[in-house]
Amino acid sequence: MSTYRIAVFASGEGSNFQALAEAASAGSLGGAEIALLVCDKPSAPVVQRAEQLGITAHLFNPKDYESREAYEHEIVLRLEELQVNLVVLAGYMRLLTPVIVHQYRGRLINIHPSLLPAFPGKDAIGQALEYGVKLSGVTVHFVDEGMDxxxxxxxxxxxxxxxxxxxSFAQAVHGVERELYPEVVSWFAQGLVQLEGRQVTVARKS
Known part of the structure; x- marks a missing residue:
């Protein structure tokens, strides 16, 4: 059985990247391994995390390309070369174009710090606190052409x-993210996730 390979896209500290890598090392990522880190900020701390873990990184500066599509075509070639099964966004601060979204539809996921569809976009934690909700949380979702x-x-x-x-709320949210994201990735690695329209079901292990 071939290894289930994931690519993690990240732009910053990389705490979710670290959690996924630790889960893979512990054997709790459903047999998945991180085949590649994709990062648009070569000096970001997540790059150092990848180096320490011995994980290959694809680093680029968007300003060196004429368009988003140009650097995404390059990324897709790298993903295909490594036979990546699932693309996992983990604090990647750039909107994706159809170049990646269409190529990996149904195999492209993101984590967001709110209970979507509430508070999409930037600063979801701040939005929730300002609105005065009593309950918020974390959502893992497929990526499509829209914003969350x-x-x-x-x-x-x-x-x-x-x-x-x-x-304080950000700390609570990040703690839940680091637990939930590896669990969801493990479902994909085990072939348990099914998507029909907007309905997602997770099959029970036999």
Missing amino acids: TGPIIAQKAIHIVSGETAE
């Missing part, structure tokens, strides 16, 4: 307590 509009795969709710700050 793809079919929802999994969600976990987090209560917002009185006096919660953006910093």
Whole structure:
């Protein structure tokens, strides 16, 4: 049986990248391995994490290309070369074009710090606190052409307590992200995720 390969796209600290790598090392990623880190900021801390873990990185500076499509074509060639099964966005701060979205439709996922469809886009944590909701959380979803509009795969709710700050709630959210994302990736590696229209089901292990 061939290894299930994932590529992680990240732009910053890489805490979710680290969580996925640790899960893979522990054998709790459903047999998946991280075949590639894709990063648009060569000096980002996530690049150092990949180096320490011995994970290959594809680094690029978007300003060196004439368009987003140009550097995404290059990325797709690298993904195909490594026979990547699943693309996992983990703090990747660039919108994807159809070059990647169409090529990996149904095999392209993202994690967002709210209970979508509430508070899509930037600063979801700040949006939730400003709105005054009592419950927010984390969503893992498929990526489509919209902004955080793809079919929802999994969600976990987090209560917002009185006096919660953006910093304290962000810590709670990131803790849940680091648990939920590896679990969802393991479902894909085991072939448990099924998508029909906007409906996502996760089959039970036999």
